[in-house]
Amino acid sequence: MARIIDAPLTHGESGGCDPRAVHGSWGALNAAAQRGLAYTPAARTKTDALYERVKHVVPAIEWPAYAPLIAAINEMKHEKNAVILAHNYMTSEIFHCVGDFRGDSLQLAREAAATDASIIVQAGVHFMAETSKCLAPEKTVLIPDLRAGCSLAASITGADVRLIKARYPGVPVVTYVNTSAEVKAESDVCCTSSNAAAVVEWAARAWNSERVILLPDEFLAKNVAAQTGIKIIAWHGRCEVHERFSVEDIAEMRAAHPGLVVLAHPECPPDVMAAADFAGSTAALQDYVVEKRPAKVVLLTECSMSDNVAAAAPDVDFIRPCNLCPHMKHITLEGIYDALKYMQHEVTIPEDIRVRAKHAIDAMLALPKERPRAFATGRPEAAVELV
Numbered sequence: 001m002a003r004i005i006d007a008p009l010t011h012g013e014s015g016g017c018d019p020r021a022v023h024g025s026w027g028a029l030n031a032a033a034q035r036g037l038a039y040t041p042a043a044r045t046k047t048d049a050l051y052e053r054v055k056h057v058v059p060a061i062e063w064p065a066y067a068p069l070i071a072a073i074n075e076m077k078h079e080k081n082a083v084i085l086a087h088n089y090m091t092s093e094i095f096h097c098v099g100d101f102r103g104d105s106l107q108l109a110r111e112a113a114a115t116d117a118s119i120i121v122q123a124g125v126h127f128m129a130e131t132s133k134c135l136a137p138e139k140t141v142l143i144p145d146l147r148a149g150c151s152l153a154a155s156i157t158g159a160d161v162r163l164i165k166a167r168y169p170g171v172p173v174v175t176y177v178n179t180s181a182e183v184k185a186e187s188d189v190c191c192t193s194s195n196a197a198a199v200v201e202w203a204a205r206a207w208n209s210e211r212v213i214l215l216p217d218e219f220l221a222k223n224v225a226a227q228t229g230i231k232i233i234a235w236h237g238r239c240e241v242h243e244r245f246s247v248e249d250i251a252e253m254r255a256a257h258p259g260l261v262v263l264a265h266p267e268c269p270p271d272v273m274a275a276a277d278f279a280g281s282t283a284a285l286q287d288y289v290v291e292k293r294p295a296k297v298v299l300l301t302e303c304s305m306s307d308n309v310a311a312a313a314p315d316v317d318f319i320r321p322c323n324l325c326p327h328m329k330h331i332t333l334e335g336i337y338d339a340l341k342y343m344q345h346e347v348t349i350p351e352d353i354r355v356r357a358k359h360a361i362d363a364m365l366a367l368p369k370e371r372p373r374a375f376a377t378g379r380p381e382a383a384v385e386l387v
């Protein structure tokens, strides 16, 4: 069950749900001091405009803790020709103040392939950094904290995929990008939550197959099966953040907030998807809020996302179920500072694995570029064959 916190965030207060509190401004203040950084007039001048982007979520009293690290990171990026790819789940002071490219996994993968910077710092989790390295092998790819993993990526190995392929010869293998390079290397094509249904439909056509193997997220597989009607062979991986949402949560929130619009990420269980008003990738959820401007909305996804979308839709009232991704929250400003200063922690992939994994990612990127595809809600749960 998700912990529901619905205190609206206003300028100068952080409300009840504060993902930054996991590490917090105290942590950042100490970290800045340990690195010889202070909120000097120069740091203030360099960061005043950035504060405007996050003042809805970072109280003014906390800003002097973050600003010196932000100023120093932005300077180092410039000196070292580095870019920061920031996922939608980063806390706002990272997402809005040091991120050069921001978005969902698919958008960040496209940016990694296109950037001409020499260093990529992945403000996200390890599988995202590996995706960047696969696409940009000549660049140095850094992950600020090696603990930034993912429960889905950890659920399956390359050896598991080889066994599945042996059991279902001729059936195309689609893997979610939330997997290791080793798993991608065993796959025919990758997908993200933005394009999962389109990729599965394409794979079924291209292989002339009635069935498609879609790994490793059981719920994503069921949700794609409900969208496409294609027979899916699935694995039992789960996202530890999204599996916690329930239909009871939705019922409670709707009762407490009449008129509430419920948006869900497709890693949520099928009954949650059925009870939502709209579903899609983090980019699709952001687009929905920015374009439709619902009066009151809840995003059934990771906590920080609401803070980040709120910057682009300040008139929308966000109800905030507090489900943090502990892996994403290992990424902090001081971790990013140290990554750039000491060039740590470099992501490397054995070349034979990288080349095969890139093949699967390239197959996804070669498909026609379309807007993040929404998942229709209200559909009954579809059966999948669990390996």
Ligand code: 13P
Pocket (backbone or CB within 6 Å): 088, 103, 104, 105, 106, 178, 192, 193, 194, 239, 267, 280, 281, 282, 283
């Ligand atoms: P998106 O591809 O929607 O950004 O999701 C990534 C992720 O890790 C969701 O939990």
Ligand code: SF4
Pocket (backbone or CB within 6 Å): 125, 149, 150, 151, 152, 153, 178, 239, 240, 241, 242, 267, 302, 325, 326, 327, 328
């Ligand atoms: Fe993995 Fe879930 Fe965290 Fe995304 S939110 S990185 S899928 S554990």
